[in-house]
Amino acid sequence: MADRPGEFELIARFFAPLAEGSPGALGLTDDAALIDLPSGHQVVATADMLVAGVHFFAGEPPADIASKSLRVNLSDLAAMGATPLGYLLSLALDETVDSDWLAAFADGLAADQAEFGIGLLGGDTVSTPGPLTVSVTALGAVATGRALRRGGAAAGDRIFVSGTIGDGALGVMLERGDIADVDDDDGAWFRDRLRRPTPRLDLGPRLIGVASAAVDISDGLVADLGHVCEASGLAATIEAGAVPLSPAARRQVDNRPDLLKSLISGGDDFELLFAVPDGRKAAVEALSAELDLPLTAIGAMTAASSSESAGPAVVHGPGGAIWTLESGGYRHF
């Protein structure tokens, strides 16, 4: 067993400070947290669990593990158009976790709390003989009945994505040694995008009234677009050449054009994909300028030829050929 304090001291030392900005956390000393919801709003709740060796690489900096665990949940809130209220954190600590690790993990959470304006509300800390496991539940608020859903798109709606696609997949490839000839700066970029994805909390709530459907890209662009298709009873067509790439990802694709398929079917981008009726495209352009965030049209929703054919997205390669992508998304499971 690594050198770390018992449960109560551990909570008091590393986690109670993270709850100081959340009065409803009651200092993490009561049975549950109390959270005020703005009137006219619904609670938005989402949970993700991350396991060492499965969802992150063992030996990653603890602050990055903290960031990823928190941000993938905040990304789900953003996809619903919600504003975050706070989060609960349950940690199963393996024998390698010592006080230094916990301090660095808490520092990572503190930095993200400041960045996203949230606080720790509660949770649990236990020991495990297995791998370190991090379970986060994020709570948010959205005006009642106004949440963005996956199922609201209509045929003809344009499909947009925020930011750039594929950096997370390249980060995974880099960690696995599947790509070479990556200079240090590009490597650092891919790793940072993989480990510290940016939940689009500024964008999500602003898409209410603009987007007809939205999803965050966690299973891969093609798979998550497929979720929107299924929920909306539609199909979709996207142009692979229109998918926005970072300069670093562009350099990889220029060297190995076949990589593009992996990038648009890979997961871990945590960008938002959303459908927009044709008449609201100007609002998207205005949002992009205001938020200084690329919002790129990559295709359109189309009618499904039958209810059975809802779901698959047709991907046109840069030459116009239809791509069949082997993976329906990146599955950690």
Place this chain on the structure above:
Amino acid sequence: MADRPGEFELIARFFAPLAEGSPGALGLTDDAALIDLPSGHQVVATADMLVAGVHFFAGEPPADIASKSLRVNLSDLAAMGATPLGYLLSLALDETVDSDWLAAFADGLAADQAEFGIGLLGGDTVSTPGPLTVSVTALGAVATGRALRRGGAAAGDRIFVSGTIGDGALGVMLERGDIADVDDDDGAWFRDRLRRPTPRLDLGPRLIGVASAAVDISDGLVADLGHVCEASGLAATIEAGAVPLSPAARRQVDNRPDLLKSLISGGDDFELLFAVPDGRKAAVEALSAELDLPLTAIGAMTAASSSESAGPAVVHGPGGAIWTLESGGYRHF
């Protein structure tokens, strides 16, 4: 890897049916759940994580693992006086978990959902090379500003506990082979109380306006009373002989009187301990009769001799001697 379906099919087959009664779960097919809160209420949120081999015994019936995971969280809501709204479930499945296990686990959840009037709201399902790990976040509602807290007790308040104390501890002892001469019926009772504790959801909300402080007994009666003392800046005295025991536990203590110390310092009872101003004792008696639930006075809150001495509860043994209990509670951690 055990025979079980992939993540999406697994969710559709075993967990989506559990969300059918929760419209805000959106069929578990969106990024997050949407939950309506009654007006004038706050959200109450709590999370507990259970690890196979640490918090439950490997090989326990899956339905019991499901029950315990859910009920320990509902007990926290009850301790705050909250009414449950639903729960999120994150599961890390090890290689022993197959479809039969999942079906039995889901059946256990379904039975408890019916009993407690709640539904599944969301969650996550992942694979782990380590032990099965279950993480539940329960959400509830309480009238704004009315939640029961640990810190509201005053010197002179009577201390009550619901139900009976020590059955859970005896269940642990039985599983470990630390007690013998237990007949089958008593053994089944101890195991059931350990594995399927009863969250006092009927009692908790009714204690609002009656109790000055409340806590659920998860760390052990003495330790959890200590939490109330600390939060209230008080000390406490309890009479060990007044602590209510089930007939089965009474039989054990009659044979081995020293066991009583273990029972009142052991955890896993998930009864409520609460403080009541002297003038409201009649309300407690009325509640006990109405709910057909024993509510037993076991002692009183007392002034701390100094702020440093808040916390420890003084336990008077049946002969009047002051007991010093070695364990400050049962620590899974």
